[in-house]
Amino acid sequence: MANTYCTATNWGKDFFTHEDRNNFYLSGHPGDVWVVGNNAAGVSWINRVTGTGKTKAEAQAIVDGKVEESQATWDALPEAEKAPTAGFESLTRPEKYILP
Amino acid sequence: MATYKGIQGYSVQKLTTDPTAADTAGQLWYNSTSGAFKISTEGAGTWASANAIPANRSKAGGCGITTAGLYVGGSEPTPTLNNALEFDGTDWTIGGTMNQPSIYSTFTAGTQIAAVASGGYSESPAGNKTTTEEYNGSAWATGNAMVGTARDGGGAAGIQTAAIAFAGNQTGTKKLVEDYDGTCWTAGTALTSDHGRCMGAQSGTNTATLCIGGDNAGLVEDWNGSAWTEVNNINTSRQFGGGGGTSAAAFIVGGYNPSPPYAKYANTETYDGTSWSEGGDISAAKAYVYAFGTASSGVIGGGVTGPSSTSNSVTAEVWTNPVYTIKTVTVS
Numbered sequence: 001m002a003n004t005y006c007t008a009t010n011w012g013k014d015f016f017t018h019e020d021r022n023n024f025y026l027s028g029h030p031g032d033v034w035v036v037g038n039n040a041a042g043v044s045w046i047n048r049v050t051g052t053g054k055t056k057a058e059a060q061a062i063v064d065g066k067v068e069e070s071q072a073t074w075d076a077l078p079e080a081e082k083a084p085t086a087g088f089e090s091l092t093r094p095e096k097y098i099l100p
Numbered sequence: 101m102a103t104y105k106g107i108q109g110y111s112v113q114k115l116t117t118d119p120t121a122a123d124t125a126g127q128l129w130y131n132s133t134s135g136a137f138k139i140s141t142e143g144a145g146t147w148a149s150a151n152a153i154p155a156n157r158s159k160a161g162g163c164g165i166t167t168a169g170l171y172v173g174g175s176e177p178t179p180t181l182n183n184a185l186e187f188d189g190t191d192w193t194i195g196g197t198m199n200q201p202s203i204y205s206t207f208t209a210g211t212q213i214a215a216v217a218s219g220g221y222s223e224s225p226a227g228n229k230t231t232t233e234e235y236n237g238s239a240w241a242t243g244n245a246m247v248g249t250a251r252d253g254g255g256a257a258g259i260q261t262a263a264i265a266f267a268g269n270q271t272g273t274k275k276l277v278e279d280y281d282g283t284c285w286t287a288g289t290a291l292t293s294d295h296g297r298c299m300g301a302q303s304g305t306n307t308a309t310l311c312i313g314g315d316n317a318g319l320v321e322d323w324n325g326s327a328w329t330e331v332n333n334i335n336t337s338r339q340f341g342g343g344g345g346t347s348a349a350a351f352i353v354g355g356y357n358p359s360p361p362y363a364k365y366a367n368t369e370t371y372d373g374t375s376w377s378e379g380g381d382i383s384a385a386k387a388y389v390y391a392f393g394t395a396s397s398g399v400i401g402g403g404v405t406g407p408s409s410t411s412n413s414v415t416a417e418v419w420t421n422p423v424y425t426i427k428t429v430t431v432s
Contacts, residue, residue, distance in 0.1 A: 010149055010152070010415060012149060012150060012151035012152050012416075013148075013149060013150055013151050013190060014148075014149065015149035016148060016149045016383070017148045017149075018143075018146040018147075018148045018420050018423040018425075019143075019423065019425050020148070021146035021147060021148065021380050021423075022143045022144065022146055022380075022423060022425070026383060027366070027381070027383055027384060028383040028384040028415075029384065030406065030411075067406075070406060070411055088388075089358075089360075089362050090356045090357075090361075090362030090363075090364060090387060091404070092362070094406055094411065
């Protein structure tokens, strides 16, 4: 398995370091979900940040839930704010995606 | 028994404490305190987490360096902001409040204690601006307006008394350039191509900077003080992301593809004066964000991390390139 999954709150400085980024894959997602390279350094990082291990399905469910919240927020916006604006084309209704 | 001196021709230093990693790249030593051989390695540039900005903010103009950076205005996403946000290398502090009620995507140049912010977009009244304000590290003063079409989201470089503003989103041509002498803006030499909301190398000078990407196919133009020259394109076409450095050494990060479906990016590209190379990613793709700093040390804070304006971010990350690390040598 190339990646492992956890939830952890980014506290800021030193939550992940330059050395961490050179030692394992790391990407952040909605709901404080982190996709972590499945090697010794990655597992050590999860322990260091007191991460809560998740299965991929569990992590995906958290992300999906957060995207659904964002969709609801988006849907409640006035139509004028949702209209495409030149230069801000990518501000569109959130869509679900698959974690790596 | 073979010895290191016998193999390599020189001895291994015995030290009681490790030296600074950046000063000893490629060197081996024996740490007599820990009883271990150590080596200093030079690794690729990466982004590390930094303390979060105080509140959601995107599209804030940026300038300065990693230990004294400045964001100007921005969007949270609505209403737009009109204050400065200062970074000291560790923490963020709210700075002076501008004279205009709201502004984002300004052309911003200078330092944390001597900056100029012009143009941009305001929500009240709505529309692009030509206004100029100067910052002295604590308060904003009104300056003379830009002379050309109101615009936002372009690049800027230089210092408060000698700055250049280029490209930006506006009606018609997107390759206008203006020069600032600390008092007045004058029309400068236009870019050769439209760029719109480019990825500005915010820390260049008014005689040496880059206009990177924008709403084109990743075009890059180099300004040498007298002419714009097209140089190698960035690898990933994008706009409205962060950048820092000079025309000889720069980085860009984040932004979004100018073509549908407008994908946002997390990847970094570094420039060595000739070509662009891939660098380490930020932890999550984000756009509508500026950066500040140099090719070796930069900062990116806030921005839009998700697919909509409802997903503004407070996260910040610090760029270091290269990364020096001391590692313990395992012998068996």
